[in-house]
Amino acid sequence: MKQVGTGSGYSGQEYDSAGQAEWRAEQERKSLPAGSGVSGSGIGAGVVRPGRITIRTRRAVPNPMGNRPTAGAERIARRASPKPKALKVFRTAVGFHDAYVAAPSKKAALEAWGSKKDLFARGAAELVEDPALAKAALASPGTVIKVSRGSVAEQLAALPKEPRGTSKSSKGTAEKASEPQPRPDRGALDAVEVEIDKLLKEQEKELAEIARREAELAAEKRKLIASQKEEMAALERRRDERRRAYDAAIKTWRG
Template sequence: MARRLKVFRTAIGFHDAYVAAPSRKAALDAWGSDHDLFATGAAELVTEPELTREPLEKPGTVIRRARGTADEHLASIEKDRPKRSRAAAPPRRAPPRPSRAAVDRAEAALAEAEAARRAELDEVVRKIEALSRRKRQLEAKHRRAIDRLTRALDERRSDYDDRLARWREER
């Protein structure tokens, strides 16, 4: 035999949620609540016939009905109250201007680093130019020495070839 259905109600915003269920637990499950709304007084059993008719026709289904009229809802909204005038607050002092010292130090450090870079690069360029000059000088010096030694070798070979030819004739 089916259990007798009871109608329960809880408030959801501007609506009442009605459900026909065999027990409070079944009503809480239908509303999707994990908390016992009956213990806190947020849900109750409904016995008025005109309020129980529709939920009993659709057991287990949550039926929502507006609580009051739109006029009653609008009346419940707080009216604009005149704002309290505040006592004139003492004028606030402007915060002090931030210190530029850190920016100045950073700019000075950057300028110093750039000057050091330029000086070091200039020194490297001077050394490269000096080494290029030294290389050209050494190449010229060695070219002259090699030319001189090549001429001497040619003379000695020529002299040797002449003596060798004479020696062969004498033999």
């Protein structure tokens, strides 16, 4: 007799569903000689008996943990979740102040300063590594902290006495530019304005002539309409007289 479903490599969990049990029985049937069968009890245990196949399966045991994730799943979730980037403190010069900001990247620092240019590439901004200088910025991430460089007197003293590139020739040009210049001539402008006034007067005369002619035509039209009415009225009176005479003659003719 041949024992199946036992051994260190098999725990019986393959029979936790009806489909898996059927598949297991079919595999065992194919591996046995003709006329043999499988019978047994327990978790997947069986004895070879001729003529029939009997399979007993074990019900699935509910998980007492429910839907609670395992410790391994929690470790995987922690590895998959992105870690927030560490804040760094950057500094740039703004007038007589140093502008500090705590940001995760140089790009974020430029956005906080409102600069569209790469100040780091130009050497106008840098990373602050001194903890004492970075303390205030780290206390308010994303906020620009301005710190004055020296006193007002020191700042004024640091200003250059003369702008760079200033020479005697440029000074002479500035002095000449400061001299009063003669007032520009507006003769050409006055001439055009005179022509405009003249044209306006001519146009007004032309419009007045048209208005006069329109008034004459209107009076002529009214006179014509009145005359036409008088002529029509006279003809209608003659027609009425002729109709009455005709009606009288027809009556006499009919007797």
